[in-house]
Amino acid sequence: MPDEGRRSRLSRVSVPLSRNEGILLIALVAQIALFSLIAKNFATVGSFFEISRLSVELGLLAVALTPIIITGGIDLSVGAMMGLSAVLFGLAWRDWGLPIPAAAMVSLLAGGIGGGLNAVLVARLGIPPLIVTLGTLSLFRGIAEGITHGATNYTGFPPAFLQLGQGYLWGVIPAQLPVFAVVFAAYAVLLHRSVIGRALYAIGFGAAGARFAGIPVVRRLGLVYLLSGLVSSLAGIIYVAHLGQARSDAGGGYELDAITAVVLGGTSVFGGRGTLGGTLLGLFALAVLRNGLRLAALPSELAGVLTGALLLATIAMDRWRGAGRPLARVHVDEESDVKNSQVAVLCAAVIAGSLIVASTNVWLVRSILPAIPSADGQAAGRVPAGGGRPVIAMMPKAKGDPYFVSCRVGAEEAAKELGAELIWDGPTGLDAARQNEVIENWITRQVDVIAVAVENRAGISTVLRKARERGIKVLTWDADAEPDARDFFVNQATSEGIANTLTDEASRLLGGTGEFAIITGALSAANQNEWIAFIKKRVAEAHPGLTLATIRPSDDDRDRAFSETQTILRVNPGVRLVMAISAPAVPGAAEAVRQAGRKDVHVIGLSLPNINKPYVHAGWVQTVVLWNTGDLGYLTVHAGVQLLRGSLSPGDDEIEAGRLGRLQIRENQIILGPPLKFTTANIDQFDF
């Protein structure tokens, strides 16, 4: 066999590189080359280490998943376990008063127990791992939510601990990287050199055959699931150190990213084939893609599209290169109803698709390129006055949220007016970790101003301070970071102001007495939880006649808000007012009230005028409270540019903000003005 010679030569020099990994390596090199060309500061040592820091948690999960997938199994619960152990760590440290090492032990113990549960159900009871870990995914995440009541966010960890996630060794190497290296090395020895690893491969090729060879299949399978729980909880602890916070939603969605990395690295989901080296390559490919796109200021949505295309393309190429071993044993027979021509056509389609995406890329880059040289000139002197256009990087909490979409309109207006370049990017869903990633990328890219709508105060402040040290002006908007981490906070309205407005409005509509219910966003959303706290306070102080019957989550999903409202109306028939404090929840609640025909129930909330217009006009929604979101974006960009040009500096008590006129500044908080109340009378005047 010609193949044998190659394989044996390779294994002699101990480079376990399969063809798939070869393809991926080529793709990786191509990516790096492309991004070095189009992305600013991509190919620097600093950038490399920042990328690696951001990938440590994900990397740990991917490493833990590799042997599991090699045995032909899967573990979907890794991300949820990360969240659970983060929360337990916080709980043990803050509420039980344990020292950090003991809290870490508690957390790892939980990881062991959770992993053990998977191990028992999968290995001992023989339930398909997909089902088991789908169940434990809900279970772990649910326990984390239960412990924190969604709201609790453990913060204030000692700086020495935070060093683990935010500090450097020898000035350049992120502190968590050695942890990853140790785990990786241990797994590499376990999987590729040890007796146990050999057993795992044998199990992957066929559990029955392994059993007949005297391999303790149940124990070996159990071990990998147990280890996966432990490593996930280690990732959870590092996550806490990295972001300085422990919340129940930590690691959400990480399981799919981790699986993507493993599969991209050439591990067969049917078991038996794959290497840790491949997984490392897969991780790199994912990280480089994401961070490269951001450094090139391309929309982050491209990352998903390109990841999908890359995943399909690598595997399709591997299949296409023919002689390749079949991925599935099922298809071992040469008999095949797929002709080479068909394969070629499909592959051509994939490649064409990728090319289209790539060329749109290039086109996008071209359209951005004129801005980059000018920004370059700027970066050298970092003198904003005179020449080049300032680059303002502005980040919403979630890109797709209509609320932030409407902010962007105003921001762009101001950017145009002031001749600034606006980069608008951020996570696609609420995700504190990703916010940090984007900022790291912006620092590397050397933008002039960073303006962030902060998802997590404690977690983001460190990186914002770092940005300020590098001479970047930092603003926060919509939600604030630690005061010393930013120059100004563009405050649309205080949490207390919003809570008071909503509560007063509820009291007015109910005539001072009655039951009401709150529909919130995610149970762990920090903003909403702060509002709820102030609402409760206001009720107690000013409106004793009001009773808060229940609080239900909507996960920022209109349909979920709808169903929850339906249930509230039945379970709490006394409720006369529904207060929805997440933008998509207001129309959801209104629709539920409308369909129930409950004219006696009022709906108010915090939302956008456009999506509520039909309900306001039809009388199902009485009042929508919000500030002018377009103005918020407009003001933020104005403040950023003025800060850069020196016409605004800390300590000022006024700002002249274009069409908004003069606005007050208090304690470095720029106040947009009182919240707006949208009712039938004025809602049509607003379009956002």
Added chain:
Amino acid sequence: MRSIGRREASVLAAIAALALVLAAAAPGFFARDNLGDLFLANVPVLIAALGMTLVILTGHIDISVGSVFAICAVASGLLAKAGVPMPLVALGACAIGGLLGALNGAFVAYLRIPSIVVTLATMVALRDALRWTTGGAWVQELPAGFQWLGTTQSVYPVLVAGLVIILQVAVSWGLRNLAAGRAVYATGSSVDAARLAGVRTSLVTFSVFVAAGAFTGLAAVVNSVRFSQIPSNTGIGLELNVIAAVVVGGTLITGGRGTPAGTLLGVVLLGMIGPALTFMGVSPYWERAIQGGIILTAVAVDAVRPHVMRVRSYA
């Protein structure tokens, strides 16, 4: 029809137990209106789950349903706004779903890439592509005839009930009594044997993905018309609900065994748990943990039997 399987029986028992507890603790749960609301809320899940049942029966999986669902929902809104009559809107959404399903199916059936990899890729790619194009904007100002498919709020549930009964019966009957249905089981039971028996297994695999896509498209329409505007980020996490319902309903994840009736029971059980907990006054913060626990118990109880048999079962 054959007697119901073991798993179907245990799911039925779980539903009965839950119903008993509810009858004692919160009889209001069984109010006609509440059941009606629950029905409408779970119909989209059921329709998507019927499609998923076909896919899982052939031994594959489709985790892109949530993304396909969102695309079809937005597409149905755009079609309706473009003045397309509602029946054609529904067909159009099914066609788009079918097309996306065909994309998955082509990769799985003809390029032989594992379905979990293909649909993982399309899930991520389609979701981000939709975000990119819509920029998160909702589809608004839908024509008057959009909500309730041009009927009224009281007629629509009847219409949907009819539709669901037809679908459920048609899929059940077809899987049991049509040669095409048996080909689905045959492919999932043993691809090699099916090919030797002259079944065009690649075509079967391709077709179930197309069907699953089309069902998801229909589910998206049925869900969207309950409202007067369409969010573009809908359907996140739908795949987990749908897959959980199918496997809890007793369909073997490796293919070859399972029934649409089991899937129906799975949807009923999972759809009941959340509201039931609310009715019983359980704190919302613990709901998810309890749901996970119930799913695990349902499958674990079923699995506790001498597992020597399983290890030794031949391929």
Added chain:
Amino acid sequence: MPAAAPLLLEATGIAKSFAGVQALKGVSFDLHAGEVHAIVGENGAGKSTLIKILTGAERPDTGSITIAGQPVDHMDPATSRALGIAVVYQQPSLFPHLTIAENIAMALERGAIWRRVDWRRRNSQAAGLLARIGSPLDPERPVDTLSMPEQQIVEIAKAIGAEARVVIMDEPTASLTDREVENLYRVIALLRSHSVGVIYISHRLEEIFAVSDRITVLRDGHTVGTRAVGDVDRGELIRLMVGRELSTVFPKAAVKPGEPALEVRNLSNEAAGLRDVSLMVARGEILGLAGLVGSGRTQLAETVFGLTPADGGEILVGGRPLRATSPRDAIRAGIAYVPEDRRQHGVVLDMSVAANTSLASLGAVSRRGIIDRAAERGKAQEYVDRLRIKTSSVLAEVGTLSGGNQQKVALARWLSTNPSLIILDEPTQGVDVGSKAEIHGLMQMLAERGLGILMISSDLPEILGMSDRIAVMHKGTIRGVLTRAEATQPAIMSLALDPDSHH
């Protein structure tokens, strides 16, 4: 008689290569109505490829196929079926989750994909076919509840039901008991009387001589010759197959039995259907374990090996009691087990020869749990040389080797555990004649070195030829033990069949 009958099938000049390897280099073959035409040849001679081509699973590179006088230029599984060709595979290719009736129907029914399925007809059709071959199986039983021979019965029912004009039987008796084989002969006679042509493939030459009219010998992708059964004897046939003279006698020499290697006393295992089993294997002795399929032979082996732990009785290995609850315990005590299903259990097809050889004795090639790869390869090379395993390298995947060489790798795996007792379950099933003789030679050599061997086999000549003593099982217990002198085929069969006989 057969020559005068019409020509059903004719294949001429068939050539086929896979990825540059020439599997068939010009094979010609014909079949008349009412004829049983056997194809013999060592593994790798091209039999399976020829069958795949006849059934349309593969397309030939060159050559022509004529069926009932009509040339067929495009052959696929559906066409092949439509032309009346049916196959009974060695490894039943059934749908495990579907019922017997449906499995039969899938093979027989044809028509639009949207046609309705008539369940009542399916069940009665299956019942009728099963009755015709004298099987009492319930047509509504799911196939995954059937044993291997029962599945074979379903395969045969499928072929009969297809009213095929050509029935191809690929090692149909591989897992059948003698009585079932007799039954099969009856079915073949029935088919023949209906002018059906049968292509019969088997490694068991006794069967070939018993059922066939003509014999075609393949070697290295060529047709070596076609003989009428009366014109050829066993010796010549073997010479044609292997291209050299080969002793047809078993290499068994008397060995003086030593201490007991294994003693089993009153062993029972309810789940596996064993009760009150007692036997002894001495060092240096080969104990043949005969009995019908389903009599509990494999179950006994699996109980001793710890796969299905016993619930009563005693197992002593080298005089020391063993409580085996897992194969690991048994291996530590010095027991080795080469299982019946080589591809699923005996070797890991996707792993290299070296990895397969060391899999059960990783401790010997590792230090503190870390594998010493050089030692592993060295050890594997030793076995490759010692057992004459034909492989390009110890790093070649076992799946690329022939059946006989795979079996030798399975043996190597267990020899490297340094066992004192080795259990061989159907050691030469599906193994070509040349490798079979080599394996028998190995067994003799091992016995001479003082290993105790417990050999399970359905091949009576093998049992008679290789055993020092023969234990016969029936319904989960030992019915009797015969010495080499006492043992004859009738003696064994009477014990295996008659529940009341005593030794």
